[in-house]
Amino acid sequence: MTALAERRARRISFPYHTLRNISSVEDNDAKRRVFSGNAPATSFVSLPDDENVRTYIVTAEGKKRQRLTDVHRRIRETLQNDPEDFVILNSGIVIVARDVEIDEKSKTIILAEPSIINGSQTRGELNYYLESPSGTPLFPVSCKFEIIVTDDDDLIAEISIARNFQNDVATLSIVGRKGLLEELEDRLQKSHSDLKLRKSETERSDDYYDTEKLLQVITALIPAEIWPKVKERDDPKKVFTYSMKAKCLKQFKEVHEKAKKPDADGHEEAKALYSFYLDIAPQALDLYEKWKSHPGFKGTGIRSIERDGGKIIDVPDGIIFPILAALSAFAKKVKGRWKIEPPPLFSDDEVIDAADKQYKTAAHHNPWNMGKNLAIYSALLQITNIYRKLSDRS
Numbered sequence: 001m002t003a004l005a006e007r008r009a010r011r012i013s014f015p016y017h018t019l020r021n022i023s024s025v026e027d028n029d030a031k032r033r034v035f036s037g038n039a040p041a042t043s044f045v046s047l048p049d050d051e052n053v054r055t056y057i058v059t060a061e062g063k064k065r066q067r068l069t070d071v072h073r074r075i076r077e078t079l080q081n082d083p084e085d086f087v088i089l090n091s092g093i094v095i096v097a098r099d100v101e102i103d104e105k106s107k108t109i110i111l112a113e114p115s116i117i118n119g120s121q122t123r124g125e126l127n128y129y130l131e132s133p134s135g136t137p138l139f140p141v142s143c144k145f146e147i148i149v150t151d152d153d154d155l156i157a158e159i160s161i162a163r164n165f166q167n168d169v170a171t172l173s174i175v176g177r178k179g180l181l182e183e184l185e186d187r188l189q190k191s192h193s194d195l196k197l198r199k200s201e202t203e204r205s206d207d208y209y210d211t212e213k214l215l216q217v218i219t220a221l222i223p224a225e226i227w228p229k230v231k232e233r234d235d236p237k238k239v240f241t242y243s244m245k246a247k248c249l250k251q252f253k254e255v256h257e258k259a260k261k262p263d264a265d266g267h268e269e270a271k272a273l274y275s276f277y278l279d280i281a282p283q284a285l286d287l288y289e290k291w292k293s294h295p296g297f298k299g300t301g302i303r304s305i306e307r308d309g310g311k312i313i314d315v316p317d318g319i320i321f322p323i324l325a326a327l328s329a330f331a332k333k334v335k336g337r338w339k340i341e342p343p344p345l346f347s348d349d350e351v352i353d354a355a356d357k358q359y360k361t362a363a364h365h366n367p368w369n370m371g372k373n374l375a376i377y378s379a380l381l382q383i384t385n386i387y388r389k390l391s392d393r394s
Contacts, residue, residue: 014109015043017142019102032150035100035109038087041126041141044116049123051096051115052160069206070198075125081243081317081368083129083139092144093119094163098151109147117148117156118163139368171249172211173200180256181211184281191282209285212245217284218277219248220324221340223331226273228255235378236328242321242371252277279338280331287327287340291320296352302359304367318367319359323351326380329388343391346384354383 019037027034068076078089099112116123126143148159175181176199185197188209198208220241222228227236228251240247255277258270293312297305306314330342355370358379363370370376 010113012046012111012114014111015039016107016109035147038142038144041130041143044093044123044126044143047095047114047116049116049120051156052117052120071121072125075122079125079129081371083141083368087142087144090122090143093122094146096148096156100149117160171246175249175253176200180253183278187278188281212249214285215248215252216241216245217288217324218280219251220321221280221284221328221331222276223328226276228273237374238325238377239372239374242317276338283340291315291323296348300356302356303365316367318371319355321371322377322380323355325377326351326384329381329384343387346387351380351383354380
């Protein structure tokens with residue numbers, strides 16, 4: 001059988017959760033149909049993408065870690081950190097089919113000659129998520145879809161091209177264009193000379209450091225005495241630093257603008273906080289990289305940690321961010337500059353042991369549960385606060 005004949009014979013079962021016919025008057029006139037809905041992630045695994053202008057780039061290049069683009073990182077982080085919100089945060093997958101048979105009773109669609117024409121990167125990351133050997137119980141992720149039913153090959157090609165080349169201007173690009181990241185980058189380059197911050201959605205993370213991730217880490221490290229919400233200073237609520245990149249970026253933007261305007265309300269507090277951002281940025285970067293592969297996690301048995309033999313390769317952010325927030329207790333000024341400086345009697349093993357217990361009990365072995373559990377942040381912060389107080393007394 002030829003490749004074309006094989007494709008023509010394809011009929012794939014596609015289970016779904018919800019389905020709606022959204023065909024327009026123009027669609028009906030052109031004898032095509034359009035459906036939308038959401039389906040379990042597993043429904044997309046076997047779908048081909050031979051009619052898409054972009055296949056899954058990571059697989060095509062054969063390197064699952066070294067060649068990840070920012071698109072893949074963002075999808076992967078959402079699946080790791082916010083799987084329950086993936087269906088609303090991701091734009092979904094567009095499928096074309098020459099015909100469909102819908103069984104509403106079993107909630108299954110039989111797709112004739114289907115192909116993904118937009119969303120190959122999403123489907124590739126869904127496959128990566130489903131195949132992950134971490135042992136962490138997977139959240140049953142759903143994904144939005146659109147199915148276009150037509151036998152017009154030329155139209156299919158046009159749709160594929162159009163759907164793959166539309167971009168929105170990201171908030172990061174606006175912040176970068178205004179020059180709000182220049183001082184932050186300059187400060188980083190004093191100790192990381194080759195580092196360039198990503199200032200636009202068009203700048204790839206292989207060449208530029210993830211600015212939003214850095215701002216998440218810095219925000220988690222802000223000490224209580226300069227936490228922007230005065231009412232929270234007894235117990236800063238830092239859960240958002242784990243999964244809300246946009247909020248951390250927005251906070252930095254507001255702090256920068258107030259710090260640069262002497263007549264702005266809250267100028268002095270913003271100026272002090274902005275100094276913290278600049279001072280702590282190099283150490284924040286180093287701390288994040290350190291904890292992502294901290295050897296102290298050996299022997300914990302935490303299943304979601306990626307390992308290579310006995311070496312710790314990647315600790316999920318959901319475990320890392322409560323620890324980083326706890327380390328904010330050790331923030332202090334040394335020779336006029338902010339530093340995270342744990343006291344001599346403190347050992348990383350103390351907070352790792354506590355995090356391990358919280359992960360297995362309060363978070364029920366799920367890193368995204370841990371990253372969003374305010375009580376866990378408070379529990380780890382209590383431990384580091386005790387060490388800080390003991391150090392102050394001595």
